[in-house]
Amino acid sequence: MPKYKCVLAYDGTEFAGYQVQPEKRTIQSEFEAVLAQMHKGTMIKVTASGRTDSGVHAKGQVIHFDSPLTFPTENWVKAFSALLPNDIVVLKVDIVPDDFHARFHTTGKEYRYIIDRSKLRDPFKRNYAYHFPYSLDELKMKEAASHLIGTHDFTSFCSAKTEVVDKVRTIDEIDFEENGCYLVFRFVGEGFLYNMVRILVGTLLDVGSGKIDPQDIIGILNQKDRSFAGKTAPAQGLYLWKVFYK
Amino acid sequence: MPKYKCVLAYDGTEFAGYQVQPEKRTIQSEFEAVLAQMHKGTMIKVTASGRTDSGVHAKGQVIHFDSPLTFPTENWVKAFSALLPNDIVVLKVDIVPDDFHARFHTTGKEYRYIIDRSKLRDPFKRNYAYHFPYSLDELKMKEAASHLIGTHDFTSFCSAKTEVVDKVRTIDEIDFEENGCYLVFRFVGEGFLYNMVRILVGTLLDVGSGKIDPQDIIGILNQKDRSFAGKTAPAQGLYLWKVFYK
The missing domain is CATH 3.30.70.660 (Pseudouridine synthase I, catalytic domain, C-terminal subdomain)
Structure with missing residues (x-):
């Protein structure tokens, strides 16, 4: 199953931060909702380089996830652009080695x-x-x-x-x-x-x-x-x- | 009673347009609420060069109003900056002749x-x-x-x-x-x-x-x-x- 790395930008204004919280609109929950939609309801867990707080923006947040879907990375970008709300955008998608970890492998x-x-x-x-x-x-x-x-x-x-x-x-x-x-x-x-x-x-x-x-x-x-x-x-x-x- | 002309900028995103409408957040109603506050509750009517629609922005909207208050125009700017919500700002205040009209006197x-x-x-x-x-x-x-x-x-x-x-x-x-x-x-x-x-x-x-x-x-x-x-x-x-x- 391929592992995908995504670079994303978001306007943090209308989010209660990056990480999932009950009843709150967060970047992670919006992203996972779109992935579930793309995977016919299957929950796909997303791991980020780290959290950002409520109101904090990102120009280059990095996340990873595993998916059985294998379409070309440029099609992932287009699909995300069409399905994500207009305050989040995926700038780039890459296939990465199995052991890549968005949080543990950051060097800075x-x-x-x-x-x-x-x-x-x-x-x-x-x-x-x-x-x-x-x-x-x-x-x-x-x-x-x-x-x-x-x-x-x-x-x-x-x-x-x-x-x-x-x-x-x-x-x-x-x-x-x-x-x-x-x-x-x-x-x-x-x-x-x-x-x-x-x-x-x-x-x-x-x-x-x-x-x-x-x-x-x-x-x-x-x-x-x-x-x-x-x-x-x-x-x-x-x-x-x-x-x-x- | 002096007549004041103001140039204002606003981010239209969170307004239901310029003009007062019942139960809606509008630029005119926010502005008139601040004027009422400055005039101890007296309603001061504001006249604009024209309306703008919901979501439309302004970099140089012009309005006029009459007020018995006579403090210097730079103090008006500071007072507006302190009292108006952060999506409206008054850029300039001038005293204008009595017959000035923000709507009828526009030339373009x-x-x-x-x-x-x-x-x-x-x-x-x-x-x-x-x-x-x-x-x-x-x-x-x-x-x-x-x-x-x-x-x-x-x-x-x-x-x-x-x-x-x-x-x-x-x-x-x-x-x-x-x-x-x-x-x-x-x-x-x-x-x-x-x-x-x-x-x-x-x-x-x-x-x-x-x-x-x-x-x-x-x-x-x-x-x-x-x-x-x-x-x-x-x-x-x-x-x-x-x-x-x-």
Whole structure:
């Protein structure tokens, strides 16, 4: 039975996140409903690289599933495009080796976070960027980012609700780029904890607006306590941009 | 009592159009609710340059109202930004002469219509463009447009539901421009009938895809019958872009 890998994009606005939850509209449940439809009612389980929260978007989420169906991958793309709701799209389908696993085989992920710095909030961007019209000292933010890059215990930068025990993670890259009125943060690392990117952004914005000194980042990491870092930036600015595999 | 003119932008997705309707969320009712709040419960009537339909967006709708409040125009902008829901924003407020009228004094309007020509539909654009991945002959569309420019009876290009008797209108400009995967139609004229821009777009797309010959436009105009023109293109691609005054 072939194993399929799909790259998908979704607008997270109208979803209660990626993972199946009773009575809620989720990406996984919509996707599995379409697969069941394609397989005459047989439930096909889907495994993703990881979850995304309510309101969080994806430009390159990766999932896998096994299916007895063997039509060409371009026909899978067309079928998904026709059957999935218009806030999810499958960009690419590949046949992968039997032992491929969308979650266990990731070697890294890239997240982006979009800040809208226009003076007036933009009604067309309300679900796609975080409106933050205040001035930011980018040099200070760069310095703070340099303290976050590398391998650290990120307990201070993940939701207190996390069940994961080992909170040591490695961040390979943090950078940000101005694009018109937008400031786009890029985070690349082998893996991220629950809410980690949003707390990193919230803290970097606190540094940029002078509430936290760049040097303080070292102390915040050492505290290993969520209450020392900045606020969790809102979901609508966050995009799971790319998932890396060997 | 000063008269105020406001330029506003709104994402039409979650509105049942501009105009007040019982039990429906409309731009006018949200705006008037905020004005009532600012005026301690007194109802302030708002007059727009014209209505927009459910799902139709505005980048430059114009409204006027009279108010006894006299704070500086930049404070009006800030107050509106704070009080209006996040899918409406007031871009500009000006004090205008007593006899200004947002509807009767317009000298023209510009509408834009955005077509998304990417092969795969984009979940992030589902409410902001019309996905039309088929090939289009732009030369034929330009020829068809040339027959529509000028003063004509546009009965064939307006909703049969229109109550207006005189259906003669003047279109000054129709052009379209490629912008990445988007094709943006621009329509400028002194005034447009109900659904007119969307029917013009639907008909131009029929010309571009070879279903209607450019020359046939002349005959369609002469029929003065809605059933001869193309389909009404969907609301989500349409933007009231600018309203002109002397």
